[in-house]
């Protein structure tokens with residue numbers, strides 16, 4: 001049973017974790033990682049406890065009871081019948097009392113998941129909690145959740161305790177009956193003292209397993225509730241796995257044709273059309289919330305469905321197998337995620353590259369020098385989420401990653417977070433190197449990137465409202481010119497670029 005339980009739990013863990021890698025991003029947007037982790041730990045633990053312990057007894061004890069019952073009947077069927085008259089009552093009460101345990105267990109597991117969520121929010125936002133002095137407020141609401149989980153746990157404990165009491169009492173009754181009735185039979189000479197003692201001894205082998213049954217049934221119900229919650233993930237329909245590996249060689253790298261998209265009820269893209277040819281650098285600019293990042297999310301196939309047509313490398317996105325398509329798209333996003341491992345592994349992401357190639361990519365990304373200054377160079381551990389590196393260093397690592405990937409299409413989301421001037425320049429140079437000779441779409445926040453682009457798309461309210469080069473757009477005196485005058489004209493004057 002131990003072997004089977006370990007295997008089953010490992011399979012369940014793998015199945016749930018694998019599912020997470022296949023979940024559609026819109027679905028993941030609606031889930032909380034604290035709840036997900038709770039399912040992978042607390043709920044799986046419930047199932048494990050049942051398989052390790054109660055499952056075994058749930059099979060063994062009824063078998064023992066049946067075998068014992070057969071032998072008791074053989075010894076003296078009248079005494080057996082009289083002693084076991086209480087068993088159906090016990091069974092009935094057990095069923096009645098354990099019935100709601102699975103619902104209570106589910107409620108308890110949900111409350112434990114809420115506690116996990118709160119823990120994760122507190123730990124993830126610990127600097128905000130401290131700097132905004134949120135400690136008391138947060139702990140107060142956390143205490144409320146803990147108290148609620150205790151309340152729900154107590155309801156289950158109370159049911160189990162009542163059950164244990166009733167079953168303990170009812171399993172005692174057969175002994176009283178068999179002692180009383182058995183003594184009469186011995187007096188009458190229709191049973192020997194030895195026979196009665198053997199009967200009572202055996203009766204113990206029947207009533208003890210039956211007395212334990214409610215506990216095992218309670219655990220079975222709780223495990224079922226845990227399993228239900230795990231299957232809430234496993235049963236979600238995966239992201240599309242169909243499609244083909246098509247040819248990446250194409251002059252027409254990317255095109256949107258009248259694309260409309262909504263997050264749920266909220267319309268975001270209102271019929272966007274544009275195309276990018278091989279080798280072009282196109283900058284997306286426009287007011288916050290206009291839909292620039294949403295365009296990236298559609299290109300990588302993260303969000304569906306949409307209206308209109310999106311083509312990559314001359315084929316509509318639905319013809320591509322997404323895994324293959326993503327091989328040739330490199331994304332550098334604003335919030336760089338680094339895994340808690342070495343710098344080298346964060347750049348290669350587990351793929352096989354020669355050290356020369358890794359160094360060359362890091363040099364282009366302006367990262368090599370700072371990496372070599374670290375105690376363990378490329379083998380330096382970066383800490384959770386890259387906590388041991390500065391914001392600019394993290395960005396350069398993610399640029400090195402993208403350069404090494406050497407994908408045909410680069411999607412860059414320039415960071416808006418403030419970096420000091422030197423770090424900013426380093427990142428800027430790294431981005432320019434990454435874009436060299438590569439088809440690039442960049443959500444641009446820096447004037448130099450915008451000016452270097454072959455074309456600029458101005459996005460507002462989910463539509464391309466202007467398109468052209470920097471000079472052409474300034475001449476139009478439209479939205480771009482307004483944005484430029486508001487955000488950048490002073491930069492040009494200071495740097496003497498204009």
Ligand SMILES: Nc1ncnc2c1ncn2[C@@H]1O[C@H](COP(=O)(O)OP(=O)(O)OP(=O)(O)O)[C@@H](O)[C@H]1O
Pocket residue numbers: 029263266268287288289290291292293294295
């Ligand atoms: N996952 C999501 N679910 C629901 N709404 C979303 C989601 N992501 C973005 N939005 C909404 O879609 C709109 C467009 O967001 P998007 O991130 O594409 O804008 P953006 O132009 O990139 O903005 P910014 O320049 O501030 O990054 C916003 O109103 C935003 O609130």
